[in-house]
Amino acid sequence: MSKKIKSILATDCGSTTTKAVLIEWKEDRYRLTFRGEAPTTVEAPFEDVTKGVLNAVMEVEELSGRTILDGDKIITPDDGSKGVDIYVSTSSAGGGLQMMVAGVVKSMSGESAERAALGAGSIVMDVLASNDGRLPHEKITRIRQLRPDMILLSGGTDGGTTTHVMELAEILAAANPRPRLGQNYKLPVIYAGNNKAQDSIRETLGEISDLDIVDNIRPVLEQENLEPSRDKIHDLFMEHVMAQAPGYKKLMSWTDAPIMPTPGAVGSLIEMIAKKENISVVGVDIGGATTDIFSVFEGKFNRTVSANLGMSYSICNVLAESGLDNVLRWVPFDIDRSELTNRIGNKMIRPTTVPQSLEELVIEQAIAREALRLSFIQHKEFATSLKGVQSERTISDAFEQSSSGQSLVNMMDLDLLVGSGGVLSHAPRRQQSARMLIDAFMPEGITQLAVDSIFMMPQLGVLANIDKDELKEDASQAALEVFDNDCLIRLGTCVTPVGNAKPNSKMADVTLTFGDGSVKEIEINEGSLEMMEHPFEEVKVYIKPARGIDVGAGKGEELESVIYGGVVGLIFDGRNRPITLSKESDQRIDSLLNWSKAVDEYPKGEMF
């Protein structure tokens, strides 16, 4: 089979590191062949992002022995011995894309605008709404202080009343906001509200801002139309924000597809995987300052950014929000509380340090569980069905007590949970990553676990988004194949029966039939955690839950399925949902030590 694209170079310019990967067509599929990295060079003394890109690419050249650069140009196309066919890039350098959004009703158009901005890969600095409880001058002060990269204004259904959205426009006009980067251009404003107000909006905001008008984000209450806003955000990100950052004009001239904001690229990849495999997915990226969560449930994509839940810069905020007790419940030894808070404070002010002792590692992973748990709570609250929608209810609905605005996140439906970010990707043992994911997200039923070991999802995401006709097919095939073969490290599958069960009682019988025909039977008991080593290979599973217990087919219903092992294996989790730990210190420590032993989480020694 001849391929139009034989080789792909992709980079991700992060705020600290620029990463380059080389993807090549190898006989029958695309594979990641080499990767390199170098410090990002957006800030002084370099102030040119392309220097970091060239350095990262040079590392790829050295490792691969292939010539890719001619001076500071990328050689295209691939002539078999040198050059690459296409080059793409993502960027989150310089703080990424920072937006402010506005909507009339906070939980309706405000939330839709927020969803569009987050989905495009932006950080949402604030959501202004007519009903947010702030007085006009407070809103104006806030807009002035924040200095966003762009503003998305929405509100009203098409043809409806224009007063409220116009009031918001007037507040924007009075604030006369200026963009974060560059003194000499107007702030981009996207209007995605009531189409009847478009002329008045032009009159009010046309002069003082760089105004773009797109289709209404909520044309009718029952419908959300995010695409036009999202696409416009991407265009403006390129035209305005990126163009202001040092060196980006040059970088933009090199790439074969528009540069995407890093989280936007990750989101679109996760959306694509969920669609292709017809599965529900949750992806998480836990960084030093923020935690991003992406999900696709019922075909609907959502992204949230927990701006101050991270493992270094904002580690003290995790402590402040979760409380010290919630962190300490995951730590299987006694520790002086004031000394612990000082240690965590020191990690915040010296964010690049690494845990040298086992004790430090355990504490860091305890904090990670809480950061992930809190971020996921925020995500569940945000990823909801549309609010304010009236639906016809039948008698049976009335009994279910369902209402609009319910969370789409259903852990029993979740098929794949992917983790990335230092604390998950670089944990010394993969069992630790699996435990952190399970303890924080508390999956139910059958859930596959994985980590993105080198955080390659951004590059694959932008690759999947190439829309040049002649390249599209190969590029998206490359993205999917590399995602499957090289990007994910499959940890294994977690099987969790859910329901009220007495302590230590049997929750389910599980029969596993392996590829070689051998059969194994196990019991999952309440409160237990067990692991069985098994590689990433198919295992047929038959589960018979106890009465009142659900593994995915309904309470007490048997389930047949196919599951996969991984570098950790198969995990059988009989712990209650939510996972509750004993208030008695001795009992709690006993449980923690037993669970750690069961999955071989930490090295054996004095502590474990």
Place this chain on the structure above:
Amino acid sequence: MAHSYTPGLKVLKKTIFKKERILPLKGDVLVKSGDQLTPDTIVASTNLPGNVQMLKVSNILNIDPKDVVEALQVKEGQEVKKGDIIAETSGIFGMFKSSVESPVDGTIESISQSTGRVVVREAPIPVEVDAYVSGVVDEVVENEGIVLKSNAAFIQGIFGIAGEKRGDLLLVSSGPGEELTADQITADMKGKILIGGSFLSLDAYKKALSVQVAGIVVGGFNYYDLKAVLGYNLGVAITGTEKLNTALIVTEGYGSIPMSEATFSLLKENDGKAASINGATQIRAGVIRPEIVIPIDAGNTDDDSSSKMPEGIQEGSIVRVIRSPNFGKIGKVISLPAELNKMESETMVRVAEINIDGKNILIPRANLEMVETE
């Protein structure tokens, strides 16, 4: 020779200190290149646009937004005083009139017929920027401010609270390992910058606040005491805007940690001299650390050590351990092995072999900090 880049905090006996003093908005620069500056010299000033009051005239008068124009008694751009009538209905036969008064002194900025609102902008808010440190104007940034230059001793802390303060340095602790206690702080220390050793308790800080000490430089402070000072849990290290009389600069970290010998002796050497300090800290991309600037007489040489590129850790470098175990200890680099080493936590890292108290131990390079001195 093996080499590793590890940024450290600056402790410089003499350097050319440069600082941008820039307005938040464009305005007037009041000094020119080469002018001598004292810390209090105002170098630039401007007016920030005033606050905005939005009056829902149509709602208050109970009329349609498009009828607001008819009821108006003012025009766009017109100045108004508090209590002036902005709009008034004609009433019935001149009776039962209702009206809207201006809630503030200001200018009518805009009148909207689509929402029936009138925007009144209050008077501009003047903003001034002072020199902060004594020195000379090195460069004028047109309409924005200046770059100040000064010969100074310069020390960075790791974390601080409260913004710019100035005062004379006053050595209180006799050694870097000694705690600065509440009973050592007396009323005559008002306006001074106190130099402590290893630790400052919450009680001692409160005492300093009460006698209006300008600032304290100390090795360590408890993280959980910050809540009592700030009134909230400090979640991310972004500080500098706290309204506190006494700036606090911590040089080593949270807990009781002896101040580094270099920092302490440099502060001691300058005991009694005027200094400018700033507790503002930002630990994010574009790190800001708190600083102590002590202007000194220009010597024979212009030692511009602040503009040198950091050289990084080399064999023989003096480094400080910045994470437990051995947190706060100072040692000398014996070797920088190239291969990754497995730590007790099983983390694979690049390490440095350090001699601490006569023993050689392996420590992750990420957990070391250069002690930068001339």
